Structures are given as C-alpha cells and as structure tokens.
Amino acid sequence: MTKLSVNRKQYEVDDDLDTPLLWVIRDSIGLTGTKYGCGVAQCGSCTIHVDGHAKRSCVTPMKAAVGKEITTIEGVSPDSTHALQKAWIAADVPQCGYCQSGQIMSAAILLKENKRPTDADIDSAMSGIICRCGTYPRIREAIKQAAINGGGK
Amino acid sequence: MTPKTELDRRSFLKATLLTGGALLIGTNLPFTSRAEERFGIEAEPAAEFHPNAFIKIAPDGKVTVVVGQAEMGQGVLTSLPMIVADELEVDWKDVTFEHGPPGAAFINPALGGQITGGSASIRGLFDPLRKAAAATREMLVTAAAQQWSVPVEQLRVRNGEVFHPTSRRTAKYGTLLAAASKVTPPTAPKLKDAKDFKFIGKNVKRLDTPEKVNGSGIFGMDIKVPGMLTATIMRSPVIGGKVKTFDDSAAKAVKGVRHVVQLESGIAIVADNYWSAKKGRDALNVVWDEGKMASVSSDKLYQADVAAAATAKGIEAKKIGDIAAGKAKAAKTIESVYWAPFLAHATMEPMNATADVKADRCEVWSGIQAQMVVQQMVAKELSMPPEKVTVNNTLLGGGFGRRLGEYVIDAVKLSKSVGKPVKVVWTREDDMHGDFYRPSAYNKMSAGIDAAGKPVFWQHRIVSPSIMATLGPGLFGFAPPPDRLDDTSTEGASNLPYDMQNLYVDWVRTDPGVPVGFWRSVGSSHTAFSTECFLDELAFEAKKDPLAFRLSLLEKHPRHAGVLKLAAEKAGWYKPAPKGIFRGIAVHESFASYVAQVAEVSVDKKTGKVKVHRIVCAIDCGQVVNPDTVAAQMESCIIFGLTAAFYGEITVKNGRIEQRNFYDYKMLRMNETPKIETYIVPSTEKHGGVGEPGTPPTAPAVVNAIFAATGKRVRSLPIKPADLREVA
Ligand code: FES
Ligand code: FES
Numbered sequence: 095m096t097k098l099s100v101n102r103k104q105y106e107v108d109d110d111l112d113t114p115l116l117w118v119i120r121d122s123i124g125l126t127g128t129k130y131g132c133g134v135a136q137c138g139s140c141t142i143h144v145d146g147h148a149k150r151s152c153v154t155p156m157k158a159a160v161g162k163e164i165t166t167i168e169g170v171s172p173d174s175t176h177a178l179q180k181a182w183i184a185a186d187v188p189q190c191g192y193c194q195s196g197q198i199m200s201a202a203i204l205l206k207e208n209k210r211p212t213d214a215d216i217d218s219a220m221s222g223i224i225c226r227c228g229t230y231p232r233i234r235e236a237i238k239q240a241a242i243n244g245g246g247k
Numbered sequence: 248m249t250p251k252t253e254l255d256r257r258s259f260l261k262a263t264l265l266t267g268g269a270l271l272i273g274t275n276l277p278f279t280s281r282a283e284e285r286f287g288i289e290a291e292p293a294a295e296f297h298p299n300a301f302i303k304i305a306p307d308g309k310v311t312v313v314v315g316q317a318e319m320g321q322g323v324l325t326s327l328p329m330i331v332a333d334e335l336e337v338d339w340k341d342v343t344f345e346h347g348p349p350g351a352a353f354i355n356p357a358l359g360g361q362i363t364g365g366s367a368s369i370r371g372l373f374d375p376l377r378k379a380a381a382a383t384r385e386m387l388v389t390a391a392a393q394q395w396s397v398p399v400e401q402l403r404v405r406n407g408e409v410f411h412p413t414s415r416r417t418a419k420y421g422t423l424l425a426a427a428s429k430v431t432p433p434t435a436p437k438l439k440d441a442k443d444f445k446f447i448g449k450n451v452k453r454l455d456t457p458e459k460v461n462g463s464g465i466f467g468m469d470i471k472v473p474g475m476l477t478a479t480i481m482r483s484p485v486i487g488g489k490v491k492t493f494d495d496s497a498a499k500a501v502k503g504v505r506h507v508v509q510l511e512s513g514i515a516i517v518a519d520n521y522w523s524a525k526k527g528r529d530a531l532n533v534v535w536d537e538g539k540m541a542s543v544s545s546d547k548l549y550q551a552d553v554a555a556a557a558t559a560k561g562i563e564a565k566k567i568g569d570i571a572a573g574k575a576k577a578a579k580t581i582e583s584v585y586w587a588p589f590l591a592h593a594t595m596e597p598m599n600a601t602a603d604v605k606a607d608r609c610e611v612w613s614g615i616q617a618q619m620v621v622q623q624m625v626a627k628e629l630s631m632p633p634e635k636v637t638v639n640n641t642l643l644g645g646g647f648g649r650r651l652g653e654y655v656i657d658a659v660k661l662s663k664s665v666g667k668p669v670k671v672v673w674t675r676e677d678d679m680h681g682d683f684y685r686p687s688a689y690n691k692m693s694a695g696i697d698a699a700g701k702p703v704f705w706q707h708r709i710v711s712p713s714i715m716a717t718l719g720p721g722l723f724g725f726a727p728p729p730d731r732l733d734d735t736s737t738e739g740a741s742n743l744p745y746d747m748q749n750l751y752v753d754w755v756r757t758d759p760g761v762p763v764g765f766w767r768s769v770g771s772s773h774t775a776f777s778t779e780c781f782l783d784e785l786a787f788e789a790k791k792d793p794l795a796f797r798l799s800l801l802e803k804h805p806r807h808a809g810v811l812k813l814a815a816e817k818a819g820w821y822k823p824a825p826k827g828i829f830r831g832i833a834v835h836e837s838f839a840s841y842v843a844q845v846a847e848v849s850v851d852k853k854t855g856k857v858k859v860h861r862i863v864c865a866i867d868c869g870q871v872v873n874p875d876t877v878a879a880q881m882e883s884c885i886i887f888g889l890t891a892a893f894y895g896e897i898t899v900k901n902g903r904i905e906q907r908n909f910y911d912y913k914m915l916r917m918n919e920t921p922k923i924e925t926y927i928v929p930s931t932e933k934h935g936g937v938g939e940p941g942t943p944p945t946a947p948a949v950v951n952a953i954f955a956a957t958g959k960r961v962r963s964l965p966i967k968p969a970d971l972r973e974v975a
Pocket of ligand 2: 188189190191192193224225227228229595644645
C-alpha cells in the first residue's frame with residue numbers, strides 16, 4: 095500500500111510504484127477530471143500539480159509523488175470559484191471540454207509565477223496543451239481576464 | 248416521399264402529467280431521411296406516436312429540455328433549450344437540459360436519424376421545438392383562462408407565469424400543469440414575432456460550461472460501473488489483418504489481468520484497471536495474418552489515383568453546357584492537379600465504450616453521435632429486441648464525425664464473454680490506427696478563359712473512395728451501388744457557385760482498402776481547397792484581383808457575394824497589408840451556410856515557414872440562435888482547418904497507418920494560432936449549420952495568401968515549408 099495526498103485528502107492505493115499517476119488518480123482514487131489524451135507527454139490533458147509544479151501525470155510515476163501534495167482539477171477550488179474557472183465561464187471557453195482540466199491546471203501555474211502574462215508569456219506556457227476543438231483564442235482571453243481579477247494569488 | 252400530414256395533425260404533440268405533477272410534452276414531426284433523399288429509397292411511414300423532442304415543466308417552474316443530440320462541443324445543450332425558453336416565455340435561470348435516451352423520439356427531421364452530424368441540430372429542430380414550446384404555452388394559457396373564466400385573448404405570459412392584466416391575477420406555470428395536461432394541444436400555435444425574441448439571436452452563456460471547468464463533466468472515458476473491468480485490445484497493425492496465433496502467458500502473469508479474450512478485431516486484455524490492461528497488452532505475443540493490405544502503400548495508392556484519373560470512366564456529378572464548345576472559345580487553358588490526403592479525426596478523447604450485458608438486457612455508456620444506430624447494432628449483436636438495450640450517452644470529447652459508435656460492439660462482446668461490465672479504452676495509438684479517415688481526393692482540373700479573362704469552361708474530376716460505401720451499410724442500412732454517385736465525394740465541387748457556361752464535374756470511385764468516414768465538413772473539406780485554389784489560378788491568369796474576379800462570377804449567388812464583401816471589408820482587402828504580410832481569400836457554402844475567409848500570412852524566405860497572422864471570417868448562416876456559439880464554432884472550424892492545412896496527413900506503408908500519436912500527427916498549438924475575427928451577416932433566412940462550414944475555406948484562403956506572398960502555388964496538402972523556400 096502506498097500513501098498519497100490528493101487535494102489535501104489522504105489515500106492508500108496498491109498500484110505499483112511505477113504506475114503513472116494519471117491512472118492511479120483516475121482508476122484507483124476515482125477522480126476522473128484529469129484526462130488521458132496521449133499517454134506520452136504530448137498533449138497536456140493530464141496536467142496536475144505536484145507540490146505546486148505542473149506535471150504530466152501520464153508520464154509521472156506514482157513514486158515521484160509520494161510524500162508530496164498532489165492537486166487535480168477537482169482540488170483547484172471547492173466550488174468553481176478560482177479566478178481561472180470564473181474567467182473560463184465568463185468567456186465560455188470550453189467546447190467539448192475534454193482538454194480543459196489540463197488547460198486550467200497549466201494556466202494556474204502560469205498565473206502563480208507571472209501575475210500579468212503577456213500574449214507571448216501565455217503562448218509559451220500554454221502551447222504544450224492541445225485543444226482539438228480550437229479554444230485557444232478564448233483561453234488566451236480568459237487567462238488575461240483572470241490575471242486582471244487577481245488569479246495569480 | 249409523401250408528406251405525412253394526416254398523421255401530423257393527429258399526433259403533433261402529446262401532453263402527459265407525470266407522477267409528482269410535472270408536465271411532459273412530446274412532439275412529433277415528419278422527416279425524410281438522407282437515404283431516401285439521395286437514393287430514392289422509401290422509408291417505412293411512422294405508424295405510431297414518436298415524439299421528436301421532450302419538454303418537461305416541473306411544479307416548481309423549472310423547465311427541462313431533453314436533448315437527444317450529442318454534445319460534442321458545438322453547444323447544442325444550450326441552443327436547443329434557448330429555442331424552448333423563448334417561445335415558452337420563461338426565465339433562463341429556470342431552464343436546464345437532460346441527455347435524451349436513444350429512440351425514434353430524437354430523430355432529427357433534417358437527417359432522418361438520431362444522428363448528430365451534418366451541422367444539422369438547429370436546422371432540423373428549430374421549427375419543431377419552437378412549435379412545441381408555443382403549443383405548451385398556449386395550453387398553459389388555456390388552463391388559466393378556464394380557471395379564471397376569462398377569454399384566452401385577455402391573458403398574457405411573462406417569465407414563467409400567466410397573468411390577467413385587467414384583474415391583476417397571476418398564475419405560475421407550475422400551478423397550471425394538471426389543468427394544462429387536459430387541454431387539447433393546439434395544432435397551429437401562434438409563434439412569437441422574431442422581433443420579440445428574448446434569447447434567440449442573443450449571446451447566451453452555455454449551460455454546460457460549469458461542469459467542464461471543475462472536472463465533474465462525465466465523458467465516456469470517465470464511466471464507472473460497479474464491478475467493472477477495463478480492457479484494451481491489441482489489433483492488427485495492418486488494416487484488415489487477423490490473428491494467426493498468440494501467446495498470452497506473459498500477459499496473464501501481469502498483476503490485475505483477469506481475462507484474455509480473442510475477438511474478431513484482435514486480442515483483448517481484460518483487467519482490474521487500465522494500466523494493468525495496458526501492461527498485459529504490452530506483454531502479448533501475437534502473430535498476424537496480415538492479409539491483402541500488407542502490400543499497399545501510399546505511393547502505390549497515389550499512382551493508382553493518377554491512372555484512374557487518366558483512364559477510368561467517371562460518374563457524372565454535374566453537367567452544364569458543353570465542355571468541347573467551351574474549349575473552342577478558350578484563349579488560354581490551364582490544367583492543375585490538386586491533392587488532399589487521408590486525415591484522422593484525432594478527437595481529444597480517444598474512443599472508448601462501456602457495456603454491461605445481462606441475460607435479457609444490456610446497458611452501454613459511451614459518447615456517441617448516432618445513439619439509435621448503436622442501439623440497433625447492439626441489439627443485433629445480442630439477438631435482443633432494441634428496447635432491451637439502454638444507451639447512455641455521455642459528453643463527447645470531440646466528435647467531428649468519428650463517434651458513430653461502432654466501438655461499442657467490442658465492449659458488448661467482452662462484457663458478454665466475461666460476465667461483468669467492461670470498459671474498452673483505446674490508446675491514442677489505437678485511435679490513430681483504427682479511424683475512419685477523411686478520404687483522400689485526387690483532383691484533375693482544367694479550365695479556360697477567353698481573351699477578356701472570362702471563364703469559358705471548367706472541368707473537374709475527383710478520384711476518391713466512397714464514404715457511403717464504407718459507412719452506409721452500418722449507418723443507413725444500404726450501400727450505394729458502384730455506378731451511383733456518392734455525393735459526399737463531390738459536394739462543394741458539383742455545386743460550384745461561379746457562373747460557368749460549360750462545366751463538367753465527375754467522380755471516379757476508388758477502393759484503396761483504407762476505411763473512410765465523415766470528417767468535419769465531409770466532401771467540402773477537400774472540394775473547397777481544390778475549387779477555391781484553382782479559381783484563384785484562373786483569376787491570376789485573367790490578371791484580375793481574386794476578390795473582384797469572384798464577385799464578377801457570383802451575380803446569381805448574393806449570399807456568397809455577401810460574405811465575400813463583408814470579410815474583405817473587415818480585413819481591409821483593398822488597403823495595403825502590413826509589410827511582409829500577404830492576403831488570400833476563399834468562400835464556400837456547406838450545410839446551408841456561406842463562409843468567406845481572408846487569411847493574412849507571411850512566409851520566411853529562408854525556411855519557407857508560414858505564419859498565419861490573422862483570419863477574418865464572415866458567415867451567413869441564416870437566422871442565428873446564439874451568436875457567441877457561432878463565433879466559437881468559427882474559431883474551432885478555422886483552427887481545425889489550419890491543423891489540416893499545415894500538418895494533416897495519414898499515410899500507409901505496407902498496410903500500416905504510419906502515424907501514431909501527436910508527435911507525428913501534429914495539431915495546431917496556441918503559439919501558431921492566428922488572431923481570428925468572426926462577423927455574422929444579419930439574416931432572417933432559414934438556418935444553416937455552424938459546426939462545420941467554417942473549416943472548408945481556411946486551407947484555400949491560406950494557400951491563396953501563400954501564392955500572393957511567394958508566387959508559389961500549393962496544390963498538395965499539407966503545406967510543406969521546404970517547397971516554399973526561396974532557393975538562393
Ligand atoms: S495524456 Fe499526458 S500529456 Fe497527453
Ligand atoms: S475543448 Fe475539446 S479538446 Fe479542448
């Protein structure tokens with residue numbers, strides 16, 4: 095059994111230590127907001143935070159997160175009130191929605207490190223996250239709006 | 248087909264009072280199917296009441312619109328409820344949606360099937376839903392009139408209540424449900440005047456956004472059923488290959504692996520969870536009987552297309568005038584070949600499905616664009632009546648024509664075989680290899696202009712595989728005969744809008760053995776590229792401005808001309824572009840909508856790398872329900888079109904699809920995304936689609952801009968920077 099802390103809750107799982115966090119989180123812990131898109135660190139759908147750093151959970155073995163704090167989309171705010179979530183709703187960003195957990199988790203790190211990102215900053219932080227539905231223009235706008243609303247806090 | 252008027256009158260609407268006091272309204276409207284329209288096949292007339300759509304009003308006044316269409320990002324869970332809210336006169340905050348079950352209940356009258364596709368949700372359902380909501384409103388008013396003993400004409404409605412101005416009495420809808428259920432439904436309810444619309448035509452926030460920003464939205468991939476196992480399937484690397492022998496001893500030794508099952512499609516590893524199934528699969532040893540496709544490669548297929556274009560007998564798609572006579576008048580003739588490759592859908596969520604098969608019934612969960620087809624497929628597989636099959640549709644992590652549902656069958660077979668619920672998960676690589684690809688299209692084109700630069704003939708031969716031959720049998724229950732036109736191959740080319748005295752478009756059907764299917768905007772995804780680029784070539788030969796040349800040939804097509812002018816004006820077509828930036832333009836009609844785009848690009852002389860700076864898009868989609876959704880769909884369509892233009896190419900080598908994952912089947916990313924501006928032509932015309940028509944003009948607009956920038960004509964997609972380098 096391995097102890098993990100996800101969204102400030104303690105879990106015990108019996109997956110092998112080298113199982114990617116993505117599948118531990120989705121299948122063993124049961125939080126399905128984190129998505130599988132490619133499995134090879136190409137799309138960013140599976141982005142989570144480990145001790146405040148963005149990680150691609152599909153290629154991060156569980157053992158790398160033992161003793162650390164994992165945050166998933168479900169833990170970003172208790173009630174969808176994170177500045178990014180509010181900005182996402184205001185700009186009607188999602189289409190199919192499948193990539194959006196990864197987008198928001200990546201944007202959260204960007205805003206934590208950069209209170210007023212420029213277009214170029216946003217491009218370089220977000221270009222790793224594929225959106226097949228093409229919501230990029232709205233993601234850009236929503237990040238700027240969230241920054242204005244103090245999303246980097 | 249014969250209009251079913253008698254039946255309509257009897258059964259247009261049915262009101263039922265549910266236990267708990269809610270009122271359920273079902274509507275029924277006649278439909279024609281694509282099969283009937285296209286191939287003259289008679290459908291069985293509907294014998295009984297089959298409501299097309301449901302509206303539920305609860306005693307607390309909450310209105311639920313049961314949406315049978317699949318939500319795949321296009322906003323249907325919001326746009327259909329908007330239509331109802333407007334006619335019913337209720338507060339938007341009181342309106343919600345529910346996913347509908349499969350069934351004749353949700354047949355889209357525009358498609359003749361419960362299919363979400365063809366950009367047809369609003370086109371097919373706007374009128375029926377409006378009428379149903381208006382009839383419901385009238386029944387509520389009649390109920391109030393009876394209670395208060397006042398004439399109906401004296402009553403008004405507002406925000407979910409009926410009121411009587413003279414006596415100042417009001418009654419909330421929720422208090423009138425039982426009485427309203429006894430009122431005979433009106434056959435011709437009075438519809439609101441368009442100028443009084445509160446929601447239709449206004450920007451309304453999507454109802455499905457909240458669940459998509461906090462991880463709570465449930466996609467097929469997220470389904471959990473008690474006792475469920477998860478499977479991955481090792482399929483033949485060669486298209487159509489079969490298992491010869493396999494050794495599963497190592498696979499079975501993997502922790503969590505429960506069963507190994509041989510299916511027609513390959514070897515399934517059924518395990519406690521995905522990772523165990525994946526590890527088990529990696530440990531499998533399979534010897535394949537590769538079959539006849541093992542000798543097929545892209546270059547051979549291309550050579551076969553070249554040969555077919557030169558010698559095969561084509562099937563006529565459109566003929567105007569006489570090509571020979573036109574040729575005689577030509578002062579200058581040009582000939583070009585345009586090529587568009589196979590493309591994958593690459594939805595963000597790979598295919599998956601969950602099934603729970605019991606002795607006498609079956610339940611499935613998946614994201615599906617054609618629920619009813621799936622219900623029938625599953626019923627047939629299990630030899631059960633369809634009503635024993637429950638299909639639960641989830642959110643779709645992208646559809647684009649891919650999610651018709653055939654992937655459900657493996658889950659059904661596995662659940663039956665192991666006696667437990669089973670979820671089948673496709674890896675990204677499975678998804679890339681197991682697609683129904685956008686057909687390749689080889690286009691042999693020739694045209695002539697007279698001394699004044701006016702086109703005198705236009706000849707276009709399209710060589711491509713048939714989508715309907717691949718999908719028709721499963722989807723519509725028939726395959727087009729080999730000598731009949733499959734117009735999904737020629738749409739957009741056979742209805743070329745430009746004034747041509749002499750025109751001939753024909754199609755040569757090929758069968759490369761690569762499965763093909765509907766891909767966002769279908770035939771138009773390649774015909775817009777070939778026709779709009781070739782027309783640009785003609786404009787150049789005629790020494791005319793590409794916009795002016797187009798407009799001069801569009802006198803009979805004001806809606807094409809309208810979007811062209813709007814896009815050109817907003818892009819500043821006749822003003823000089825910033826230094827180093829060049830413009831191209833294209834227009835295309837599909838799914839009853841007209842879209843023009845101006846692309847602004849620059850090309851790096853050394854590397855040939857193209858940067859798209861801005862795309863200005865103008866759309867005329869008739870009456871608009873939610874303008875912000877239209878804008879979002881144009882952004883989505885354009886980015887989809889750019890991905891195809893710059894990266895999209897599926898190739899075959901020795902029968903194997905060569906691309907595997909996003910590293911070799913690339914997607915446009917945020918840093919490559921241009922500024923996109925969308926302008927909507929105000930219109931009261933009938934609705935056009937918006938989920939697809941924005942994609943076709945993108946590639947030609949960009950390619951035409953590249954020509955303006957470099958003088959080089961891209962005639963084969965995807966665009967290759969190496970071809971655009973300026974040789975030093
Ligand atoms: S699933 Fe992890 S990066 Fe794509
Ligand atoms: S919203 Fe569909 S992939 Fe991003």
